[in-house]
Amino acid sequence: MKKNLKNRKINVGRRSTLKRLGAIAAYSLGFPYINFGSHKLFASTNKRYSNRSISLVTENIVIDMLGLITLNVDTQKRWGSAGDGISQKDINEFKSSGINVFHHAYGVGGKNQTEAKINCLNFIGSLNSLIANRPDVFMRIDSIRDMTNVMDNGKVGVMLGIQNASHFITEDDVDLFHDLGQRVSQLTYNSRNMIGNGSTERIDGGISDFGSRIIERMNKVGMAIDVSHCGDQTTLDAFDISKKPVLITHSNVRALNPSHPRCKTDEAIKKMAKNGSVIGITNVRNFVKATEPTTIEHLLDQFDYVRDLVGSEHLGIGSDIDLHGYDDTPAKWYKELKAGYKGSYAFREKIDIEGVDHPKRMFDLTDGLIRRGYSDREIRGILGNNFKRVLSKIWT
DSSP, rough: OOOOOOGGGOOTTHHHHHHHHHIITTOOOOOOOOSSEEOOOOOHHHHHHHHHHHHHHHHHOETTTTBBOOOOHHHHHOOOOOOOTTTHHHHHHHHTTTOEEEEEEEOOOOOHHHHHHHHHHHHHHHHHHHHHHTTTEEEEEHHHHHHHHHHTTEEEEEEEEOOOTTOOOTTHHHHHHHHHTTTEEESOOOOOOOSSSSEEEESSOOOOHHHHHHHHHHHHHHHHEEOTEEEEEHHHHHHHOOOSOOOEEEEEEEGGGOOOTTTHHHHHHHHHHTTTEEEEEOEEEEESSSSSOOOHHHHHHHHHHHHHHHHHHGGOOOOOOOSSTTTSSOHHHHHHHHHHHHHGGOSSSOOSTTTTSTTTTHEEEEEEHTTTTTHHHHHHHHIIHHHHHHHHHHHH
């Protein structure tokens, strides 16, 4: 962006200005230093971001297609079920992150389908309760119009999803959960269910007849299909069966990390593009690279690979973390989390990547994309416009 921000003409009616003023004035985060090409954006850190990256993040919709509002169990306890414990500091972090919409989805399941359905009802119910009790902070995202509204009103958009579909005992359950606000559903988590196979199953037989009927119903009601955790054949089958685009909300590139089952093959990425869809690149260290060092530059390599293979219009962000990442969570929970996955997940000492493991990571990522030569149009698409475009085709 060649023009300096201080030379921009302010129009109080524009969404971009409202968002920028919300970040500056309402939360006293300030722009204490402005010079020719970059400035200090946040009072809490000396990190400087380019004017171009600040404009791109603050003036356009930013969607994290796997962005947890929190995964820290201590934070969840402090907030309480009704969100009474959400502090002004929490609100400031959300608002200054630059992220407008968080797709909040957990891998909810159960010992059987009935238990999975009960657990998912509780999960969706608790999210709806939190949003309803704190309308000053959160807004549920049910439609494309809501994405526009959330930029206008400065609230934190929450898109309800579940990283599994074992709660769909019959096709009518798709309608039920859609009515309750669920807008995205993975077909499987890591293991097999009645629909298909997860990424860490030994054998992947693809999507079942029942799974095909579930996909048809999801298409009909306008619930987005996600194959991020699906096995290779189940992933490919979903693109063949669905009449609407199928999302990969949070995965990485198998060609850059050949041994990891949570990464997608070139064949799957090409089918995704032919399907007119988007893949969200994750910040999870062991998904990005199999060995150390693993840095933000290796994360950017993931974006470059997909861009060169199928085009930047098929790229988005699915960080797979909350604003603070995994490595700052309570030690006992962190240990139990790692122990809950098969060895093929290949966890190392750290899960997060330094430089994109904090609330302002969208600015760091944007500056990285600028370094790699992406145009403003491409970056706007990656930050949110690409997922918004595809969801507009699905949510009908």
